[in-house]
Amino acid sequence: MAYLCVGEGFVAPAGAVKAVLHTQWGLGPATPNDLVVGTLRLPRMTLGLLVGAAFGIAGALIQTVARNPLASPDIIGVSQGASAVTVGAMTYGIGSFTVLPYLSVAGGLTAAALVYVFAWRGGLHAARFVLIGIGFAVALRSITHLFLTKGDYLVAQQAKVWMTGSLNGRGWGEAAPLGWALLVLLPGVLWAARAQRTVSLDDDTATALGVRLGRVRLGLASLGIVLASMATGAAGPVDFVALLAPQIARRMTRTAQIPLLCSALTGAFIVVTADLLARKLFAPTELPVGVLTAAVGAPYLIHLLLSSGGRGRKGGTAA
Amino acid sequence: MTASASTMGTSPEAGPAGPATANRLTAHQLTLAYEDRTVVDGLDLEIPDGEVTVIVGPNACGKSTLLRALGRLLRPRGGAVLLDGTDLARIPTKKIARSVGLLPQTPVAPEAITVADLVSRGRQPHQHWWQQWSAEDERAVTDAMERTDVTALADRPVDELSGGQRQRVWIAMALAQETDLLLLDEPTTYLDISHQVDVLDLVRQLNHERGRTVVAVLHDLNQAARYADHLIAMKTGRIVARGRPEDIVTAELVHEVFGLESAVVPDPVTGTPSSSRARLGEPRRAERGGACGAGPKRGVAEAGHGPKRGAGRSGALLSRAGARG
Ligand SMILES: Nc1ncnc2c1ncn2[C@@H]1O[C@H](COP(=O)(O)OP(=O)(O)O)[C@@H](O)[C@H]1O
Ligand SMILES: [Mg+2]
Numbered sequence: 001m002a003y004l005c006v007g008e009g010f011v012a013p014a015g016a017v018k019a020v021l022h023t024q025w026g027l028g029p030a031t032p033n034d035l036v037v038g039t040l041r042l043p044r045m046t047l048g049l050l051v052g053a054a055f056g057i058a059g060a061l062i063q064t065v066a067r068n069p070l071a072s073p074d075i076i077g078v079s080q081g082a083s084a085v086t087v088g089a090m091t092y093g094i095g096s097f098t099v100l101p102y103l104s105v106a107g108g109l110t111a112a113a114l115v116y117v118f119a120w121r122g123g124l125h126a127a128r129f130v131l132i133g134i135g136f137a138v139a140l141r142s143i144t145h146l147f148l149t150k151g152d153y154l155v156a157q158q159a160k161v162w163m164t165g166s167l168n169g170r171g172w173g174e175a176a177p178l179g180w181a182l183l184v185l186l187p188g189v190l191w192a193a194r195a196q197r198t199v200s201l202d203d204d205t206a207t208a209l210g211v212r213l214g215r216v217r218l219g220l221a222s223l224g225i226v227l228a229s230m231a232t233g234a235a236g237p238v239d240f241v242a243l244l245a246p247q248i249a250r251r252m253t254r255t256a257q258i259p260l261l262c263s264a265l266t267g268a269f270i271v272v273t274a275d276l277l278a279r280k281l282f283a284p285t286e287l288p289v290g291v292l293t294a295a296v297g298a299p300y301l302i303h304l305l306l307s308s309g310g311r312g313r314k315g316g317t318a319a
Numbered sequence: 320m321t322a323s324a325s326t327m328g329t330s331p332e333a334g335p336a337g338p339a340t341a342n343r344l345t346a347h348q349l350t351l352a353y354e355d356r357t358v359v360d361g362l363d364l365e366i367p368d369g370e371v372t373v374i375v376g377p378n379a380c381g382k383s384t385l386l387r388a389l390g391r392l393l394r395p396r397g398g399a400v401l402l403d404g405t406d407l408a409r410i411p412t413k414k415i416a417r418s419v420g421l422l423p424q425t426p427v428a429p430e431a432i433t434v435a436d437l438v439s440r441g442r443q444p445h446q447h448w449w450q451q452w453s454a455e456d457e458r459a460v461t462d463a464m465e466r467t468d469v470t471a472l473a474d475r476p477v478d479e480l481s482g483g484q485r486q487r488v489w490i491a492m493a494l495a496q497e498t499d500l501l502l503l504d505e506p507t508t509y510l511d512i513s514h515q516v517d518v519l520d521l522v523r524q525l526n527h528e529r530g531r532t533v534v535a536v537l538h539d540l541n542q543a544a545r546y547a548d549h550l551i552a553m554k555t556g557r558i559v560a561r562g563r564p565e566d567i568v569t570a571e572l573v574h575e576v577f578g579l580e581s582a583v584v585p586d587p588v589t590g591t592p593s594s595s596r597a598r599l600g601e602p603r604r605a606e607r608g609g610a611c612g613a614g615p616k617r618g619v620a621e622a623g624h625g626p627k628r629g630a631g632r633s634g635a636l637l638s639r640a641g642a643r644g
Binding site: 191194197198200201202204205207208209210211212254255256257 | 387390391392411412413414415416417419420421422423426427428429430431432433436437440441443444448451492496
């Protein structure tokens with residue numbers, strides 16, 4: 001709600017509600033706030049919520065599978081793969097804006113598959129998976145920058161903003177496909193919430209309970225990767241949301257496994273709050289939302305890296 | 320009966336146990352290996368239905384490896400484990416889980432999980448996507464927690480419990496699975512002596528009252544002899560002896576399997592054979608060393624005049640005193 005009211009000009013809550021009602025459902029009279037609230041802020045907020053939720057769930061799933069908070073899609077190369085492909089496509093003018101999100105998903109999946117193949121050595125170990133993922137993330141980032149320097153200045157500028165993760169100038173066009181995709185994937189997410197109960201046990205115990213660990217892990221990881229890639233396609237790689245949201249959610253609920261719904265809500269909250277701050281903090285200059293999430297997320301990542309010496313060893317095998 | 324230092328008569332190594340009636344769980348020409356290292360080679364085994372089978376042997380001789388294979392946690396390199404005559408590899412894993420439960424040697428609980436939550440996960444193989452939690456599940460979990468005496472801990476996080484309490488919670492989870500066959504890998508390892516006896520009594524009770532078939536790996540030969548209907552002694556991946564404890568536990572066997580000199584006397588209370596010095600030091604020591612049968616060699620026959628503290632437990636105390644000597 002605050003998101004709708006606050007901006008370059010403040011709109012009273014009542015006015016914001018009226019504007020939303022009018023623009024969305026044709027209720028009530030037109031108001032002067034219609035454009036700002038209904039056409040700009042509302043779609044942007046919706047997109048922010050969806051992107052945050054998708055990143056939150058994606059992070060929760062992948063962290064569950066790898067039993068390691070470091071194994072977030074934005075750390076292990078999924079977001080970077082999506083970025084590289086998208087920026088490449090932008091630079092060379094391949095594909096219109098409508099196909100970019102799909103290219104992004106393809107990029108994320110490809111990157112994840114490559115990490116998987118390279119980390120495989122007669123079995124998959126969580127620590128190796130994370131390390132190789134980080135390596136891939138760095139490599140893909142350089143490729144993305146290569147595209148940027150090769151490309152046309154204007155395109156590069158646009159791509160740069162996309163790359164930091166920005167909701168600026170985005171709206172229903174990006175929000176709608178993502179919303180539908182989340183809806184379609186909802187049964188998968190419900191399944192995942194149940195599957196988490198056994199995957200969070202150790203391998204032998206889970207197998208003894210009749211869980212086909214290999215398949216379940218592959219399913220969970222794929223779902224997470226698709227969600228993260230789609231969110232990246234819609235808003236760019238909003239860094240660290242997938243890393244932070246599940247960890248915050250878990251600390252809040254103190255549950256045995258990372259809670260999916262709570263991670264989604266936390267992710268949505270983080271993105272929308274960060275975007276609000278991004279709009280207001282240095283107004284009239286708008287920061288990309290990814291800058292803010294990175295400002296919070298990077299210190300936490302360092303904290304995780306410093307404390308992972310003991311924890312990494314506990315993590316079993318991944319995917 | 321007085322505990323005199325008379326050894327039991329040597330009996331020939333018992334052949335495959337029992338008559339040729341079809342037991343539910345059998346292994347045929349089983350070869351088990353990790354990467355390039357073969358642990359068990361061409362082993363035949365029958366787990367007698369409705370009995371308590373105990374596997375003993377020195378550290379790293381392949382007890383856990385064998386148990387994991389019996390519970391399809393380890394795919395055999397050669398041969399097969401058969402459940403009701405069908406290769407485990409051909410039975411859907413969830414279906415196996417409704418007949419065979421297994422408690423690994425060192426299970427790991429998720430962070431912050433509560434006791435009740437962990438125990439309830441034992442119901443996994445009985446649940447369906449359309450039915451999450453039935454009255455039957457509730458009953459099984461309540462029952463399992465009562466039997467293992469962890470009901471009072473229900474809402475406590477597992478990682479705040481003592482080793483002994485935690486072990487009982489894990490056993491409760493395995494019990495909640497309510498399988499006809501139950502495989503337990505060193506279920507008494509972290510427990511103090513009285514809880515060890517509690518767990519073993521519980522195993523007996525499950526077997527007597529509910530006809531459950533139990534296979535347990537134990538590190539204490541005396542306990543093994545006391546609680547087993549069927550004893551399997553292993554050494555470097557081979558079965559050295561199998562059969563009823565009173566038929567196979569001899570000083571020669573203890574020497575062959577554990578490399579210990581000892582005297583075997585009938586347990587003063589239960590009448591089962593009891594060896595001084597048969598306890599294998601700390602169970603977790605030298606686990607990776609591959610030092611099969613390399614226990615301390617300094618053995619003297621110690622006949623039991625250990626302090627008696629309560630009927631039924633003196634044998635355990637006796638061997639304990641011997642082991643620390
Ligand atoms: N996961 C594994 N990978 C490689 N070797 C293993 C593994 N688990 C056990 N081993 C080896 O197999 C042998 C038998 O181990 P195990 O069955 O655990 O012995 P026990 O339970 O009798 O102490 C040991 O030499 C051990 O080092
Ligand atoms: Mg073992």
